[in-house]
Amino acid sequence: MTKILHIARREFVATVMTRGFMIGLLLMPVLLALGFAVGPKLMAQQTKPVHGTVAVVDPTGEVTARLREAMAPDAVARRRAAAVDANLPTALRDVGMAGATTAQVRERTAAEAPRLELIDLSDVATARAWLLDRSVSDQRLAVIAVKPNAVRGNAGYGSYDLYLAPRVDPRLEGGVYDDMREALVAARSAAVGLARERVDAVMTVARPQATTVTSAGDHQADSQFAQALPFIFIMLMFFGVMVGGQGLMTSTIEEKSSRVVEVLLSAVSPFELMAGKLLGQLAVSAVTLALYVGVGLVVLSSLAMIGLVQPMMVVYLVIFFVVTYATLGALMAAIGAAVNEMREAQSLMTPITLMIVLPAMFATPILRNPSSTFATVISFVPPMNAFAMLIRITSSAPPPAWQIWLTVVVSVGAALAALWFAAKVFKVGLLMFGKPPNLTTLIKWARMA
Amino acid sequence: MEPALRLSSVTKTFGTMRAVERLDLEVPRGALYGVIGPNGAGKTTTIRIVMSILFPDSGSVSVLGHPSALAAKDRIGYLPEERGLYRKMRVGDFLTYMARLKGVPDNQSRAFIVQAFERLDLHEVADKRCEELSKGMQQKVQFIATTVHRPDLLILDEPFSGLDPVSTRMLRDLILEEHRRGATILFSTHVMMHAEQLCDRVVMIHKGRKVLDEAVAAIRHQYDPRSLEFEPLDPKADLSGLTDLPGVERIESVDRVTRVTLTAECAPGEAIARITAALPTARIEVARLRLDDVFVQLVSADAGGDASELRAGLSSPEVAEVR
Numbered sequence: 001m002t003k004i005l006h007i008a009r010r011e012f013v014a015t016v017m018t019r020g021f022m023i024g025l026l027l028m029p030v031l032l033a034l035g036f037a038v039g040p041k042l043m044a045q046q047t048k049p050v051h052g053t054v055a056v057v058d059p060t061g062e063v064t065a066r067l068r069e070a071m072a073p074d075a076v077a078r079r080r081a082a083a084v085d086a087n088l089p090t091a092l093r094d095v096g097m098a099g100a101t102t103a104q105v106r107e108r109t110a111a112e113a114p115r116l117e118l119i120d121l122s123d124v125a126t127a128r129a130w131l132l133d134r135s136v137s138d139q140r141l142a143v144i145a146v147k148p149n150a151v152r153g154n155a156g157y158g159s160y161d162l163y164l165a166p167r168v169d170p171r172l173e174g175g176v177y178d179d180m181r182e183a184l185v186a187a188r189s190a191a192v193g194l195a196r197e198r199v200d201a202v203m204t205v206a207r208p209q210a211t212t213v214t215s216a217g218d219h220q221a222d223s224q225f226a227q228a229l230p231f232i233f234i235m236l237m238f239f240g241v242m243v244g245g246q247g248l249m250t251s252t253i254e255e256k257s258s259r260v261v262e263v264l265l266s267a268v269s270p271f272e273l274m275a276g277k278l279l280g281q282l283a284v285s286a287v288t289l290a291l292y293v294g295v296g297l298v299v300l301s302s303l304a305m306i307g308l309v310q311p312m313m314v315v316y317l318v319i320f321f322v323v324t325y326a327t328l329g330a331l332m333a334a335i336g337a338a339v340n341e342m343r344e345a346q347s348l349m350t351p352i353t354l355m356i357v358l359p360a361m362f363a364t365p366i367l368r369n370p371s372s373t374f375a376t377v378i379s380f381v382p383p384m385n386a387f388a389m390l391i392r393i394t395s396s397a398p399p400p401a402w403q404i405w406l407t408v409v410v411s412v413g414a415a416l417a418a419l420w421f422a423a424k425v426f427k428v429g430l431l432m433f434g435k436p437p438n439l440t441t442l443i444k445w446a447r448m449a
Numbered sequence: 450m451e452p453a454l455r456l457s458s459v460t461k462t463f464g465t466m467r468a469v470e471r472l473d474l475e476v477p478r479g480a481l482y483g484v485i486g487p488n489g490a491g492k493t494t495t496i497r498i499v500m501s502i503l504f505p506d507s508g509s510v511s512v513l514g515h516p517s518a519l520a521a522k523d524r525i526g527y528l529p530e531e532r533g534l535y536r537k538m539r540v541g542d543f544l545t546y547m548a549r550l551k552g553v554p555d556n557q558s559r560a561f562i563v564q565a566f567e568r569l570d571l572h573e574v575a576d577k578r579c580e581e582l583s584k585g586m587q588q589k590v591q592f593i594a595t596t597v598h599r600p601d602l603l604i605l606d607e608p609f610s611g612l613d614p615v616s617t618r619m620l621r622d623l624i625l626e627e628h629r630r631g632a633t634i635l636f637s638t639h640v641m642m643h644a645e646q647l648c649d650r651v652v653m654i655h656k657g658r659k660v661l662d663e664a665v666a667a668i669r670h671q672y673d674p675r676s677l678e679f680e681p682l683d684p685k686a687d688l689s690g691l692t693d694l695p696g697v698e699r700i701e702s703v704d705r706v707t708r709v710t711l712t713a714e715c716a717p718g719e720a721i722a723r724i725t726a727a728l729p730t731a732r733i734e735v736a737r738l739r740l741d742d743v744f745v746q747l748v749s750a751d752a753g754g755d756a757s758e759l760r761a762g763l764s765s766p767e768v769a770e771v772r
Binding site: 002007010254255259265266267431 | 497500501523526529531532533534549551591595
């Protein structure tokens with residue numbers, strides 16, 4: 001056992017102390033941090049507001065003045081800020097969201113509000129001719145032709161037609177709609193004798209903050225994050241398994257190709273060597289996983305959303321990660337021992353990559369109905385079962401405990417079988433050089449050893 | 450006393466190829482034993498079986514009194530033919546790691562490594578990465594790794610392979626030093642000269658089978674060539690008259706040297722006196738026994754093999770030795 005620990009320690013140190021690993025490990029949190037730190041600054045860089053002249057043909061005579069008010073940059077900014085407030089999730093309203101606070105969003109939208117000059121023209125034909133006249137230096141952007149029944153429509157309201165000059169800023173159309181909507185609602189309200197503020201009050205329905213009720217107490221629910229949780233968990237497991245498995249395969253190939261392996265085999269048995277390497281890379285993966293999970297929990301805690309992650313979910317993540325790593329890591333170590341160089345490993349890796357990718361493809365159907373026969377069956381088919389079960393555990397309808405523990409038992413069985421197979425291949429493959437083996441050869445080696 | 454190593458009727462096949470066939474071998478404690486044979490004879494397979502890296506299909510192995518080397522790994526030093534180092538690892542860390550795997554506490558291994566660096570002229574390499582060392586230095590580091598735990602049994606597979614003359618000499622001295630310390634040494638080579646210079650006893654293997662297992666002194670006696678190597682003062686001199694001298698059986702030219710084969714009853718000293726009296730002589734000496742001659746003789750007689758082919762696989766050391 002001491003020798004296994006010595007091998008594990010070397011494997012861990014040799015992997016963790018490399019520049020590549022450090023960069024890889026820190027890359028994700030650094031990218032996130034950069035997103036939070038630099039993102040707002042990049043996003044705060046104001047895009048140039050739309051600038052130019054818009055003509056309006058208003059047969060009702062009741063829209064133009066209101067449209068001019070609605071087009072004022074202050075009014076546009078006010079409306080946009082209100083929309084931001086109404087759409088952001090409560091928990092994120094006053095903390096960094098995509099790197100920008102609500103105040104920053106308000107400031108930015110004000111600065112980006114279109115600067116439009118409005119002129120009044122008598123009819124559509126004149127307005128179209130005005131739009132086509134390129135001889136003048138002003139920036140002629142569009143013609144708004146208000147329908148005669150846009151304000152007073154007993155049999156239903158009309159709207160407006162919009163004529164655009166070629167190659168105008170694509171934001172103009174949306175901006176004009178927003179302004180016209182504001183102007184028309186105001187004009188129509190006045191026409192029926194309603195105060196605009198009253199109409200707004202009638203139309204406003206505040207979005208509620210849902211509360212999840214549990215025996216341990218209530219906590220705020222965030223359905224959007226809850227939906228993302230299963231994907232986050234399987235991504236974490238995927239990363240954990242791949243970081244360790246890939247490292248295991250690479251280091252085994254390196255030991256074999258540098259011919260240091262036979263020197264090692266003079267001191268330890270092939271099984272001790274494999275066990276030590278598995279343990280060492282497990283520690284590497286565990287560090288990676290702990291870092292990501294830790295950062296994730298801190299972020300959730302700061303957003304007051306920690307209640308979404310049950311402690312048992314993390315326990316199950318750890319259990320399923322260990323057994324899946326043991327299964328796939330052992331197989332990847334065997335592949336590393338069987339081939340002579342990294343290139344040869346690709347074909348043998350295909351089935352393993354498939355086993356890892358398939359559960360991600362199954363995630364959506366499983367989440368749609370976590371208790372379906374499909375989801376239940378997949379939960380017991382190794383090595384996908386761990387991923388499938390993790391999706392179900394973190395879904396809105398977690399499976400019964402007996403199913404979870406049955407999956408654990410099946411996974412442990414699969415891990416033992418994989419370790420048995422891998423140990424056999426490892427023993428034979430380490431000293432085999434020459435033609436790269438295929439799957440049939442590996443099975444032959446396992447039977448031979 | 451239990452021998453250091455005993456193989457009893459060991460057989461190993463790979464598919465249809467029989468790599469080792471019914472091999473018996475006994476290496477007494479403290480011996481310096483050579484396993485010789487051409488490339489592909491089964492030497493490496495035999496050594497891997499001894500090391501329990503491979504397992505025999507039949508037969509039994511006893512290493513330092515244990516039925517498998519696995520139980521005695523910490524008392525065995527093994528230098529494989531295909532030997533490498535962790536390229537990115539620092540030399541000191543590599544040696545400490547190997548010592549740990551051999552069960553040597555860090556304080557002991559540290560002292561040994563420092564001494565070994567001093568002795569082998571490896572100054573300031575401890576902090577260098579293995580890939581930064583020259584091949585000769587790497588060989589030295591590998592030998593330190595092999596002996597860091599002061600093994601009772603040292604197994605060296607083609608230790609001189611790929612070495613230049615200086616490194617060959619250095620390694621030979623190290624092997625002899627280990628032997629003086631009391632270690633039993635078994636090494637394989639396809640260069641017979643190395644076995645002649647180092648071994649007490651040799652075992653010859655051909656196509657997986659043992660063809661000879663004898664003390665070098667006994668081989669010298671048994672396979673005494675009973676011939677002289679002769680070089681006349683005048684290269685154009687007529688040598689045909691020498692065959693009429695008493696005690697001379699035949700004369701042949703081999704590699705620009707005239708070899709005079711003597712009859713069984715003729716004493717070499719008398720023959721030398723007669724030849725030098727008969728013909729002005731530049732050089733004459735008793736021919737030295739060469740193990741490759743013995744090997745070729747044995748194998749050719751055994752299987753009617755092609756002697757020149759066997760000789761090509763045996764007697765050409767990769768580098769000439771500086772003495």
